[in-house]
Structures are given as C-alpha cells and as structure tokens.
Amino acid sequence: MKRLQTILVLIGGLLLAPSIAGAERISADLIGYDEVPSVNTVAQGEFRAQIARDGQSISYELRYSGLQGTVQQSHIHIAQAGVNGSIVIWLCQTSGTFLDPTGLAPQCPAGQATEAVVTGNITAKNVIAGSMAPQQLTAGDLADVIAAIRAGVGYANVHTNLSPGGEIRGQISASSANGSNGNGSNKQ
Secondary structure (H helix, E strand, C coil), X not given: CHHHHHHHHHHHXXXXXXXXXXXXXXXXXXXXHHCCCCCCCCCEEEEEEEECCCCCCEEEEEEEECCCCCXXXXXXXXXXXXXXXXXXXXXXECCCCCCCCCCCCXXXXXXXXXXXXEEEEECHHHCCCCXXXXXXXXXXXXXXXXXXXXXXXXXXXXXXXXXXXXXXEEECEEEECCCCCCCCXXXX
C-alpha cells in the first residue's frame, strides 16, 4: 500500500512539473552608469517580475533607493543596451509630471525615499504605442513587449527631476524557472 501511495505522489509531482517549468522570471539591476548618457549617482534599484504562463500578464516589483533627485516616473522601454528607446509600459508615476496615458500605473512613492517599493500587474491594457515610430510597436500588444524582453532589448528605468532622462537603468533579462536566462548562464 505504501508503495502505491509513493507512486501516486510521484505521478502527481510529475503532472505539476509542466506548470512550474512554464514559469518565467524577468529581472534587471538598475544603476546610473547604465543610463544613456551615464549618470553619476549612488542610487540603485531592482526590477523583478514574472510572466504568467499564458503570457497574458506580468506581475512585478520595482525597488529603488538612494535617488539623488525626486522620483517622477518609471517605465519599461524597448532598446538594446546603450541606446534609448520607446516607453512601452509605465511602472509608476507621480502627479504633476507626464502621466501614464492608460491611467493604470500605480503611484511612485513621493520624494526621495530611502527605499521605495512599487508593485503592479501588467496586461495588454498597460502597453502603449512606442513613441519612436520606427520601432513599430503598437498599443495593447503585450506579446511583442514580452518577445522584445526575451530578445534582450527591454530595459527598466527610474526618472527623477535631476535626471529627467533617467537616474538609474537596467537591461531586463529573461530566465526560466530553473534560473537560466536561456543561454546557459545565470548572469544578468
């Protein structure tokens, strides 16, 4: 009887494995030197997220600390490292600055917080048309944004009043549930 129970537990675990294996994490470490142009700042941050198995949403947590300026907004942009690209998703906003055209972005913690944390959930409704027309990005196309992130051409950044183009930035990398980023490496 115990052997049958053990076999059933193992089979149950194998049936659950595809759903766990389908999980995909994306992340970026944000620093000033990754901004374009580079910014000399002690600020740092992290963007950690998980793409839903069905690809219809991304849940995220954005953390930042040590900003020298007052936070204004944060986004996901599409461009390779060292190049500025279109805003496609707002991660947070503050009143009195440019506002998320979808009205869905949460508020960034105001001021120069020692450490701030923003959480949210991204769906197709959060995706705006890229402001740089040659990139051919369309509003509502979360699948294209996810494809760009998987290709290594998405980045997250935090904008402040002292660095309106962004004070900290990090290229987003995708990884499977086992910690690999798809090329056999765990490096960011």
